[in-house]
Amino acid sequence: xxxxxxxxxxxxxxxxPPTSFLRKYVFSLDHKVIGKQxxxxxxxxVFTGMVLSWLMRxxxxxxxxxxxxxxxxxxxGAPGGVMTPEYYLSIMTMHGTIMVFFVxxxxxxAGFGNFVLPIQIGAEDMAFPRFNMMSFWVTCLAFLVLVxxxxxPAGPPISGWTAYAPLSAVGKDAGPGQGTGQLxxxxxxxxxxxxxxxxxxNFIATTLDLRTRGMTxxxxxxxxxxxxxxxxxxxxxxxxxxxACILLILDHVAGTSFFxxxxxxxxxxxxxxxxxSPLLWQHLxxxxxxxxxxxxxxxxxxxxxxxxxxxxxxxxLGPRVLIGSMIAIGFLSYMVWGHHMFLSGMNPFSATLFxxxxxxxxxxxxxxxxxxxxTLYGGRLRFTTSMLFCIGFVSVFVSGGISGFFLAQPSIDVxxxxxxxxxxxxxxxxxxxxxxxxxxxxxxxFPKMFGRMMNETLGKVHFALTFVGVYCIFMxxxxxxxxxxxxxxxxxxxxxxxxxxxxxxxxxxxxLFTGAVQLLFLYNLVRSRFRGAPAPDNPWxxxxxxxxxxxxxxxxxxxxxxxxxxxxxxxxxxxxxxxDYIMQTSSEQLPAGG
Amino acid sequence: xxxxxxxxxxxxxxxxxVGIAAIVLMVxxxxxxxxxxxxxxDWIHFRLPPIIYVNTLVLxxxxxxxxxxxxGLEAGTRWLTMTFGxxxxxxxxxxLAWRNLAxxxxxxATSPSSAFFYVLTAIHGLHLLGGVAALVYxxxxxxxxxxxxGALDAAALYWHFLGVLWLYxxxxxxxxx
Numbered sequence: 001x002x003x004x005x006x007x008x009x010x011x012x013x014x015x016x017p018p019t020s021f022l023r024k025y026v027f028s029l030d031h032k033v034i035g036k037q038x039x040x041x042x043x044x045x046v047f048t049g050m051v052l053s054w055l056m057r058x059x060x061x062x063x064x065x066x067x068x069x070x071x072x073x074x075x076x077g078a079p080g081g082v083m084t085p086e087y088y089l090s091i092m093t094m095h096g097t098i099m100v101f102f103v104x105x106x107x108x109x110a111g112f113g114n115f116v117l118p119i120q121i122g123a124e125d126m127a128f129p130r131f132n133m134m135s136f137w138v139t140c141l142a143f144l145v146l147v148x149x150x151x152x153p154a155g156p157p158i159s160g161w162t163a164y165a166p167l168s169a170v171g172k173d174a175g176p177g178q179g180t181g182q183l184x185x186x187x188x189x190x191x192x193x194x195x196x197x198x199x200x201x202n203f204i205a206t207t208l209d210l211r212t213r214g215m216t217x218x219x220x221x222x223x224x225x226x227x228x229x230x231x232x233x234x235x236x237x238x239x240x241x242x243x244a245c246i247l248l249i250l251d252h253v254a255g256t257s258f259f260x261x262x263x264x265x266x267x268x269x270x271x272x273x274x275x276x277s278p279l280l281w282q283h284l285x286x287x288x289x290x291x292x293x294x295x296x297x298x299x300x301x302x303x304x305x306x307x308x309x310x311x312x313x314x315x316x317l318g319p320r321v322l323i324g325s326m327i328a329i330g331f332l333s334y335m336v337w338g339h340h341m342f343l344s345g346m347n348p349f350s351a352t353l354f355x356x357x358x359x360x361x362x363x364x365x366x367x368x369x370x371x372x373x374x375t376l377y378g379g380r381l382r383f384t385t386s387m388l389f390c391i392g393f394v395s396v397f398v399s400g401g402i403s404g405f406f407l408a409q410p411s412i413d414v415x416x417x418x419x420x421x422x423x424x425x426x427x428x429x430x431x432x433x434x435x436x437x438x439x440x441x442x443x444x445x446f447p448k449m450f451g452r453m454m455n456e457t458l459g460k461v462h463f464a465l466t467f468v469g470v471y472c473i474f475m476x477x478x479x480x481x482x483x484x485x486x487x488x489x490x491x492x493x494x495x496x497x498x499x500x501x502x503x504x505x506x507x508x509x510x511x512l513f514t515g516a517v518q519l520l521f522l523y524n525l526v527r528s529r530f531r532g533a534p535a536p537d538n539p540w541x542x543x544x545x546x547x548x549x550x551x552x553x554x555x556x557x558x559x560x561x562x563x564x565x566x567x568x569x570x571x572x573x574x575x576x577x578x579x580d581y582i583m584q585t586s587s588e589q590l591p592a593g594g
Numbered sequence: 595x596x597x598x599x600x601x602x603x604x605x606x607x608x609x610x611x612v613g614i615a616a617i618v619l620m621v622x623x624x625x626x627x628x629x630x631x632x633x634x635x636d637w638i639h640f641r642l643p644p645i646i647y648v649n650t651l652v653l654x655x656x657x658x659x660x661x662x663x664x665x666g667l668e669a670g671t672r673w674l675t676m677t678f679g680x681x682x683x684x685x686x687x688x689x690l691a692w693r694n695l696a697x698x699x700x701x702x703a704t705s706p707s708s709a710f711f712y713v714l715t716a717i718h719g720l721h722l723l724g725g726v727a728a729l730v731y732x733x734x735x736x737x738x739x740x741x742x743x744g745a746l747d748a749a750a751l752y753w754h755f756l757g758v759l760w761l762y763x764x765x766x767x768x769x770x771x
Contacts, residue, residue, distance in 0.1 A: 127605035127608070127609065128605065128609060197616055200612075200616075201609055201612045201613060201616070204608070204612050205605045205608040205609045205612060206605070208603065208608050209603055209604065209605045209608050210605065235612065235615065235616055235619075236619055238616075239615075239616045239617075239619035239620045239623070240619060240620070240622075240623045242620060243620050243623040243624050243627070244623065246713070246717075247627060247713070250702070250709070250713070254702050254703055254709075255702075255703035256702060256703050256706070256709045257636070257703075257706065257709075258627060258631065258706070258709070262636070274634075274636040275631070275634035275635060275636040275637075275706065276631070276634075276706075277630055277631065277634075280627055280630050280631070283626075284623060284626070284627065287623075
């Protein structure tokens with residue numbers, strides 16, 4: 001038996017510090033390096049995805065515009081620089097796939113989770129460092145396979161990020177990019193699933209088995225709770241998407257008929273298939289796809305719940321309610337996938353069955369939002385950039401969530417589902433909100449990651465312009481949708497919709513502007529990395545374990561120490577030795593009634 | 595015995611359980627797809643190659659030898675080697691089963707029933723090869739006289755699961771509802 005204070009870690013150190021360059025920076029087993037690698041990949045992916053969105057927006061606003069260079073880059077898809085409708089769809093597919101899988105899944109979950117989670121629970125590393133390394137490199141391979149679709153003759157697939165069958169399954173007869181491009185897409189996503197399954201496995205085993213002495217579940221920081229719940233959701237979701245991708249690949253290359261019905265004629269060619277079910281793909285895909293929304297957003301919930309109290313100098317309101325609500329969201333996220341399929345000819349009774357849990361899931365989400373607002377109320381707020389992005393997160397999440405109430409009703413959704421209303425809705429609630437979570441986390445943990453502070457002035461300008469920018473982009477989309485602008489159209493040039501083009505131009509200008517603002521963020525990242533002021537161990541006077549170690553942490557996170565946890569993560573706004581907070585490892589007793 | 599060995603769970607054991615959960619879900623997705631597809635008229639009923647039943651016995655026997663190996667590892671690695679051999683024998687038997695089907699003209703794309711047979715057995719076979727690799731790892735440690743209790747424990751859990759999974763697949767592929 002070990003005595004308190006000299007706890008043995010739950011697992012022996014798996015590996016010593018690396019010595020070679022390759023082991024240190026490339027094939028590293030260190031969770032901190034792997035986390036940064038994931039964030040690096042996400043950064044490359046997010047700028048790729050953003051440039052693609054610019055191309056789409058430019059075409060929507062100026063359908064006849066010849067984009068310089070595009071014609072040379074891709075003569076088939078954009079002859080003379082003006083993109084064909086098919087090429088617009090290719091770009092849309094790649095934008096969605098890159099953003100959902102390689103940004104919204106990798107950055108908040110695999111990236112920050114990898115770096116922060118083991119330190120927050122006082123572990124030296126993840127439970128399976130080798131799987132962890134594999135997880136990143138497999139994900140990286142998946143990204144390369146996906147991007148390679150740009151370089152095959154017919155270009156990337158045109159079937160959207162949801163790759164609905166039979167369009168995605170029949171091969172090149174279905175349109176440009178549906179041959180090799182779509183196959184590369186399916187292979188990429190299958191590989192991606194393997195990478196994320198390895199990641200989820202690691203997160204779960206690490207959280208369950210490697211917590212340091214005193215780190216009970218009740219004392220676990222909220223970000224770690226969120227990553228843990230996310231990893232359980234991810235384990236289920238990617239275990240379902242992987243078989244779906246395998247069946248899709250087989251339909252593509254082996255002539256099977258899982259998703260392709262009999263008697264299908266495409267481009268005057270009878271497809272040699274029998275009896276497959278296109279709806280089967282939709283069911284499998286959305287059984288993954290809806291929880292995927294929560295894989296993207298739950299880490300943001302955790303990050304905001306962690307950061308808000310630190311800058312409100314006040315304990316988070318109802319931490320147990322928060323955790324219970326997050327678990328409820330995770331559970332309910334598997335009961336609502338059919339609400340993506342109201343347009344598939346679903347029986348109205350089934351639609352009601354999916355509509356009710358969709359409305360119920362808004363209850364825990366609303367409770368969490370109220371907890372955040374309640375936490376802010378009466379706090380002594382410190383408006384750091386990180387805090388601003390947290391508040392921004394709450395704002396965009398509420399704005400996007402409210403349109404969700406409308407879409408949850410099948411009768412309204414049938415009208416709105418195919419329009420820009422949905423585009424605005426999910427970009428707010430899943431895209432922008434998750435991005436704000438990523439920004440908040442970056443400004444918050446950058447000092448810990450690199451030992452240097454980020455520039456706060458630049459950060460605040462970045463926040464203000466981004467916040468205004470995203471509202472200018474996505475709010476008008478709701479009106480466009482109500483007015484009948486169909487999503488996935490490459491241009492609105494017919495008589496009825498022509499009148500909407502000025503609004504499309506406004507959105508495009510806002511998108512170009514907001515995108516350009518992100519260069520400010522990139523500059524701040526690079527400059528702070530090399531020229532930023534040196535970061536103290538605990539620059540934000542926060543309570544959790546990562547702030548007890550040096551910035552950046554040593555190879556084994558705590559320099560041979562095994563922290564002993566005596567307090568929860570929520571001890572703000574009280575009298576402690578260091579000020580108005582008590583660290584999780586502090587030996588102080590809680591004041592009476594605290 | 596150290597305090598660590600007394601813990602109810604180890605990362606290896608948790609890891610295997612989580613892996614099992616992932617495989618179960620994956621098979622559940624395939625099962626769902628199979629049930630949907632079986633309702634269509636192009637589903638052909640065919641008799642499974644008889645060697646499948648021999649394979650089943652081989653796999654069940656391997657679980658028994660693995661338990662013998664766990665009971666008396668001090669007596670040498672004979673039972674463990676035998677488990678490894680039976681595992682390989684099962685994989686060879688599965689390849690023979692595929693060849694038997696192909697000889698009957700039943701290929702991957704012939705019918706959804708043959709497609710599911712190939713896909714499910716291939717997925718199970720791939721996971722079984724992972725189990726074989728785990729046995730090789732344990733054997734290697736045992737040969738070098740290193741402590742194998744934790745690794746063997748995790749490998750055995752995974753191996754028995756693959757046996758149960760196989761019985762489920764056999765039931766799924768033979769029972770006609």
